Amino acid sequence: MKKVIFYIFVLIGVCACTPKPKRPNFVPDQEQMSLLLADIYQVESVMSQSGRRIVKDDEKNAGYYKSILDEYHLTKVEFDSAISWYSSHPDLFSDVYDDVISILSKRDAVVKKELAEQSKERKDVIEQIPDKKSIWVGESNYKLPLEEQDSTDVLLPFKIKADSIKSGIVRLNAGFTFIKGNELDSAMLKMWLCYADSTADTVRYLINKTFKKQIGNVSQIIPDGKTLVSIEGLLFEHDTAKVSNVEIEDVKMVLLPKLGAAELLER
Incomplete structure (x- = not known):
């Protein structure tokens, strides 16, 4: 010893x-x-x-x-x-x-x-804006994958027809939570506004991997002289080769009045 x-x-x-x-x-x-x-x-x-x-x-x-x-x-x-x-x-x-x-x-x-x-802070600001109009027509909550072992067809595309809207701010937001079994490092919330003259504006929000709920949001002002005909996008664009175990909650899209709203959103 x-x-x-x-x-x-x-x-x-x-x-x-x-x-x-x-x-x-x-x-x-x-x-x-x-x-x-x-x-x-x-x-x-x-x-x-x-x-x-x-x-x-x-x-x-x-x-x-x-x-x-x-x-x-x-x-x-x-x-x-x-x-x-x-x-x-x-x-x-x-x-x-x-x-x-x-x-x-x-x-x-x-x-x-x-x-x-x-x-x-932005959520509180939105609640203060009068005359906002809800225009989302899809489900409010999703659980991905939609089916067991399905990791490909979960981009959740959407298309909303607009009734010749010529003014305002389109804002889309949703809550994202990555849960156990998820293989993704990040994803993207994407929205594009399509106009009558065949042009479009695209906005994106990077959704980083986190196991706490995060609120993703995108906003786009309809330019002067443009007529909005549709709003399209992907709620969850990601690497389809990896499993996506994610909860998406409280999906909302609103049309805000342009006057005054832009200043509030920039705070």
Whole structure:
């Protein structure tokens, strides 16, 4: 037993005396590297959600990466070398990865809190607007998938004929809750207003994955001189290759008077 204890103390002593790997001057320390990778992840997430391919050497995307690297006073060559250095020290890289997850989680929580506050404020504003007219004709609540094992035909398209409406603001909102078994990271609430002159206006709302109910909403002012003939869209546009376990509640669409409503909605 004494020998076992002796070997344990020897092992602890060796580990304690093992020097940390010397980091080259151009390689960011753990804190800076974590912040840098978190920033890059967020930029790539935005590009991915916008449908843009993430190719770092693409000239169209190079500007995004350069602006981030400039903030950390790094060149692309130095960044690639820093990644290689951390990759060769997996214990340190694992700590950096954990830090990145923590940073992104905190940022995500802040964003969701701000969006919830804005959504509540806008909802209160809507209730104050007189003469609003409900124009939604579909179901108010949905549970996806509509059928067991069905993950494809759940985009929930809608089309509402308009009676030659020439003025106002069309506003669509719904509550979204991702539930257990969902494989999606995000989805889209999309609405487009179709006019008599064959033109259209499209508005979108990105629905980020969260297991708490979030209110998604889109609004579009009918331009002067335009005549609205139909309102179309998708309540839940998503990657149909993944299972979508989602509850959609309180779907509403209203036509608001243009006079005064725009100013209230911009608050």
